[in-house]
Amino acid sequence: MTTSDKQRQTRRLTLLALLTAISVLLGRFIMIPTPTGFLTLLDAGVYFTAFYLGSKEAALVGGLSGFLIDLLAGYPNWMVISLLAHGTQGYLAGWSGKKRFIGLVLATLAMVGVYFIASVYMYGLGASLAGIWGNLLQNVLGMLVGYLLSRAFNR
Template identity: 70%
Template sequence: MAKHHKTKELTVLALLTALSVVLGRFIMVPTPTGFLTLLDAGIYFTSFYFGARQGAIVGGLSGFLIDLLAGYPQWMFHSLIAHGAQGYFAGWTGYKRVLGLLLASFVMIAWYFLGSLLLGYGLGGSFAGIWGNVMQNFFGMLVGYFVFIAVKGAEKK
């Protein structure tokens, strides 16, 4: 029975990763250092619904894959770390929820700032990317939360 549970969880996480990547590719807004997407909505939904570990898996894999598919391979490992940590912290529950959401936002935004510096965008380019990452993060959090509420409501019926 435990093997069936693991297979089911792996399948669900693979589907959520694929859906997050598709959602991210559906709307892509170019920026000086990359692009903005709805990828975060899938990450936040997964974290809210399933928890920290699953959020980290879907976050890291979907961030990695969207950069590969969008033609930004230099960002793949940065996205693996930034969105993996984002998904992990967003999945914190109980009294740690608010701290987790703050950390999820901070780590994602800060990692992309540092990634921009490491990739040679300089301080100007790195600072230019902050506002877009803030907007992507919080819009994704909002959409992910609304999807979470809708799914939880549908379960009760």
């Protein structure tokens, strides 16, 4: 590996670490109250990374961010679930070209679906059904904010 390859790899890892840290901050400290809990902007970081860098990077940032937020918030039972939900969300959202729309729909279904299934197992069907709208709204808000930020950065 040449020096320029090492420098490029170091820059890329640094960028992914910064995007993960920003996503954790957005998800942990910016909370929008709702009747059933709160929305965070974690998904904005996931979608920004997906639109700006692509699938693999968004899967990494999404999975690590979700995992770390639950660790910091004191919800260790959700850490692996969030890793799976937001990692899959990021990977699918990063699809490009003609697959972009399908990827965004699947990313939404994956995130909401993983949390729904985990909630059924942990808390029962009633709690799971109540959580769908909040997760869906958080996803759509994150998609919108992530898209707008990526457009601003691409200019």
